[in-house]
Amino acid sequence: MFATISMTVDIPVYPERVYRAWLDSYEHSRFTGHPVSLSGRVGEPFSTLDGKAAGVTLVSTPFNRIVQTWNLAEFPQNQPDATVELTFEPTCTGSQVKVTQTGVEAGSTRQMMQWWEDHYLRPLRDYFDELVGDYPADEGDG
Template identity: 35%
Template sequence: MLESVVLEEWFPVEPAAVYRAWLDSRAHSAFTGGEAVIEARVGGAFTAWDAYILGRTLSLDPPRRIVQAWRTTEFPDSAADSRLDLAFSASAGGTRLILRHTEIPEGQGISYAQGWIEHYFEPMQAYFGRRR
């Protein structure tokens, strides 16, 4: 059975800044600490964390939403890509990011939930600065 993860985080910058950083190879690499190569367009390929993560962008709605086909090198070869849906909205003088990661192979959801927090949300807080 496929698994899903829904997480929410707040960042002290405008939605456009978080949206742009997610799609920019240099910024994405800087906030995660792993190399990212991103073609910032619909249909564009991306890799992150030194190609541990890979996929393609399915839709863009600047600066509100990014939808990507997403997988890691840990996915079984027979597994379809999972779906990553990022929604950015203005909230309390910053950005509320809702991350919905669906269609994750069975048994991997908890690991990816932890990974999103440790390898994305926490370093993004440091990158964008902590203030509330």
């Protein structure tokens, strides 16, 4: 049986900036700390985290939404790819990024949420916190 998980993270830059960073190989590798092969184009494959995660970008709505298939090396071999949707919403201090993953083994939802926190949500927030410093998004980071 499979489940869906959702997590959010507040980022101190506008949605456009986070969206671009997610789909840019150089910047994606900067916030994850691992090499990334990613074109950002719909239908194109990607790999990240030293090849431990791979998939295809299915939907790319500029500055608003990204949908990708994801297959982690940690998934059982017979498990179908998961679908990951990212949405980017503006806030008064930057943006809120919501990550929703469908196709998570029902018994491993906590571990998968921790995986996202450790490998993506915290590193993404820390990356932009360091770039922005004391200048929040509403003071011209956009």
